[in-house]
Amino acid sequence: MPESPIFMRLTPAISTERTLPGKPAPVVTLRSTPAAGTLHAVAAQPTARVLSIKTKERKTEPSVPLELSNPAMAKKIGKIQFSSLDLIAPALEGDTRDKLTVPVSPIAEPADTTIFEDPADPAIKYYLPRYRVRIHSGHYEIGFNAMPEGTWRLNIGLEPYPAPELGLGIQGVFELPHDIAVFFRYAAGPSHTIGRTVNFSEIIKEDKGLKVAVILTVPERDALLFALQTPAALPALVTRRAIRLAIPIANPGTQPNAPGRVRDHRSLAQNAALAARFIRIRPNPQPQPKPAGRYSTVQRALDDMTDPEPFVLDPLLHPYLYESAAAGGRSGEAEFRRVILAYPKDTPDARFYTYLQDMVEPWIFYYLPDRFKLSRREQLPFLPQMVVRLGTADGEIEKTMVTIDYLAEPWLNTARLKAAGLSLQSEIPVTARQSNAELRPLQAKASLRMWLPGPGGAALVEQKDVTVDLANGFVHSLTLPLDSFRQLYAAAYSSDATSLFSGEMQVETGLSTPESIHVGIRFSDTQGEILTFEEQPFDSGDTIAVKMLNGTESPLHIDSLPVSVRRGETEVPATIEGLTFVPALELESGTEVRFFVRPQGTLPGDGTLDAVFDTSGVKIRPDPEKILPLISDTSVPAEYERQIEVMTVPELLGEADDPASIILINVEFKGGNSLKLSRSQLSGIVQVRLPLMDLLLNRDVQGKYHYRQQIIRRNGTQTADTTWREADFGILVVPGL
Structure with missing residues (x-):
């Protein structure tokens, strides 16, 4: 996300601040370090402020979870289920109802049309409200106020209401405590393909509902006003409601659509007339069902588009809004400028990368990822985020179809972004309000094309119905004949050069020809952690004892492992003792090694030491026979x-x-x-x-x-x-x- 949504906790009591953990795309800014007097590019992770009760103030976590930053994508990822892995001991999922402390949903995918129950007393019911702009004297409660410093404050009044689908069932039902974020979303650029958001930084609870506000510069205000009167910009006022609740865990049972008798017509040379053989899929032995009545505590977010949808306010019908901003000038369309930089600069291997400069806020530059890779789970075991399902409609093995669901995430070369931040510094006008460059991930219209097997060989095929989030990735589903799956799977684990299971992301900016980003689905080149490191101080010196674990399903080839040690803001090179990489270390799945890390410089202070490992050179040796059972749906026999x-x-x-x-x-x-x-x-x-x-x-x-x-x-x-x-x-x- 270019910017993180700002949440407020809605409950009937007094609030304190806390933050939500997660992993957004980085926002890179340039700042001056007083000690050195030089410019450095640093990752300035956006934070989400949350107003809450029953919690004390705690340390800010510099990120927002995907469940809150992109609820639709998080929902798709949640459907990618894995088989158990021997690296970790199987555990009983969830909790029984008597252990729950959050409201209970009767269904696994709750909505604002769901009635929730109190965990201790099922007779106490809750509902999740929607929000709409309040109307006063026939006008929407929306308007601008000029601020003394030359900025403008946009204010909107919102009121909660139950979903009409609940009908009379809402009587006697309480409002569900929830976090809420409010933001405008619209499409900018000459072709309305570049996504922009305006997050309301102030959310105040009132007797009538909510009052939300945001401070805008004149160019920001004018760009938003232009979008609100332009249907092609598809402006939307979004209320994102985040809830923490318990959802039921379904007991595993007999697969409802188990493949039946499958006939194989492959001929045998020995006797074609008698060679017909029959194949019947044999299910796995049925697992023992999990105990009934178990629940998983989860965090979910639901978006609602406030009426009107799209949120277009015609100046002839809503002159009060535009009159409130008339003193500052007229509205104008947001503009972007394309900047192309080479990286690594002045080298034969240099490639060209595009950055879009926001002319409303010319210190902001939007970047694209270097490529998209197959993602790995964020928790142990670090399995590829892919699931394989097998099915047949009419019993013939030639017509057996295999469905592959996978998650691809963007990969960023942080050194490239750091170099770009320094180079883009000179592109900022001297009249700009801010002189430090800020790099944000671009959100724009994008389409996916993949090389897939076809009757005439590999073909580059546009993939329909794929929603792409350039900052977080995409979930893609492919359904293929068995032979085509074999080719794709072989390409995913093969070290040979092949175009299969790769492709390109075409990003529409409206400024030139589409930008192209490589997409590669390879088990040997994935996005995500592959090693875990447990660190403990050793003796009384600066030495760190480290336990390193291969958290993947495949062997790892390690011929070097650069490391540095950090304390506070100081970081120095370090060496590894007790472990050699000559010959290269072959670390099997689930295997751990122990060694020591010793800094090669002075680290002032007495804070905790942190070893920082560079794992970019670690090579994954994918084992197709181990991977496939782990990523196969549990219903596959x-x-x-x-x-x-x-x-x-x-x-x-x-x-x-x-x-x-x-x-x-x-x-x-x-x-x-x-x-x-x-x-x-x-x-x-x-x-x-x-x-x-x-x-x-x-x-x-x-x-x-x-x-x-x-x-x-x-x-x-x-x-x-x-x-x-x-x-x-x-x-x-x-x-x-």
């Missing part, structure tokens, strides 16, 4: 069954009165099933269990299976195989030689 006809003929059994003739053949298949044949039963059908992973990883070329035979003769002698035989026939004739 671990095995499939191939139907085999086993037969013999009297000539192979010998003469009936011959003492050496065969009276019984027992055929045992690897995986469990067996079949007995005799002169009275010359054939039978058996279901052979085979790993489904063979199909997904393209190892099942002809459905190979393993068996062994036991032969019993009339004279009492027995012979039995000591090793497994291999075959791929749909009809197996025994006894084999």
Whole structure:
């Protein structure tokens, strides 16, 4: 987000301040360090102020969680569920109702049309209100006031009301405590493709509802007024309501749409007429259901667009608004200027990057990410944020479809942003209100194109219905035939150069041709943490004892690990003792190593030491056989069954009165099933269990299976195989030689 929303806690009691944790995109500013007298680019993370009760003031966390910064995207990510991983011990999810301290939702995806219950007394009900602009004497309560310092204060009065869908069910129901943020959102630029927000920094609770206000410069005011009378700008007054509540955890049960009998028509050269074989998906053994009545405590945010939608106020119908701002000048459209910088500067490998200068606030420059990568979970284990689902509609394996859901996040070269901040300093007019450059993530209209398998080979295909947040990423869903999935999955873990499962993000700014950002879905090049570090002071000196853990599912190749040590604002280089990277360290999944870090310079003061590791050179060695089971939906079976006809003929059994003739053949298949044949039963059908992973990883070329035979003769002698035989026939004739 270019700017973080500012939240107020709505409850019936006195409030104190607190903040919400999270991880927004960085906002980079330039500031002067008095000690050195030089300019430095620093990450100035935006914070969210929250008015709350029942909490004491606590330290500000410099970020806003995705649940509050982009509720729609957070909801999509929440649907990406993972299998359990052996790195961590399985734990019982959630809490029983008697342990809850927050209101309870009857459904997993609550809305403002939901009635909530008190955790201790189900008879006490709550609802989440919506908000609308108050009307007084036929006018919206919205207007500007001139401020002494030459700025303008925009004031809006809001009133709460229940969702009309609740009807009479709202009687006797209490208002649900919630955080609220209010902001204008509109599209700027010559083609109305660049997103801008105006956050209301003052939120005051009144008897009639809320009064919200924001201080604007004249150019900021004029840009907003222009948007409010321009339908193409799609202005919206958004109330974002954040709630903390408990949602029910569904008990796992029999998958409702379990794949049925699947026919495989792949031909076998041995006997095409008899080679047809049948595959039936075999579900995993059903897990024991979780105890009923368990809940997960979550944070959710719900957006509501205040009427009118879009929030267009025609000057002829609402002259009072424009008259209140008339003393300061006339409204004008927001303008942007395109600035192109090379990085690394003056080197053969330099690439060109675009920055958009906001001409309303010319010290603000909007940047684009370097690329988009497959994201990893923020908690252990650091699995790729991808889920694979398998399904078939009509029972034929050729028509089996695989759905891939994944999250891609932007990757930023912070050194590039730091260098850009210094270079862009000279682009700020001397008349600007602020002389320090500030870099913010751009929000603009964007479309995704991906290289996917097609009938004629790989093709660059535009992906419809993908909502892109340039600051946070996007969730993408692909549904493909089985063979196409195999190709994409192979590309995701392969080290070979291939265009499959990569693409480009086309960003429309309206200033020139679209900006292109590379998208690459590779397990070896992901966005997110891969190592954890636990640090403890060692002895009484400045040495730090470190425990490093590979938190991923794949081995890591580490041939160097640059480190520095920081205390307060001072940071010095450091060395690692007790661990060598010659030869390179191969760290297996879930494995930890211990070593010491010693600073190579003086760190004044007596505060806590912090070791800072540069993991950019650590290489992931993806293991496709480990990754796929972990990212597969839990409803995907671990095995499939191939139907085999086993037969013999009297000539192979010998003469009936011959003492050496065969009276019984027992055929045992690897995986469990067996079949007995005799002169009275010359054939039978058996279901052979085979790993489904063979199909997904393209190892099942002809459905190979393993068996062994036991032969019993009339004279009492027995012979039995000591090793497994291999075959791929749909009809197996025994006894084999």
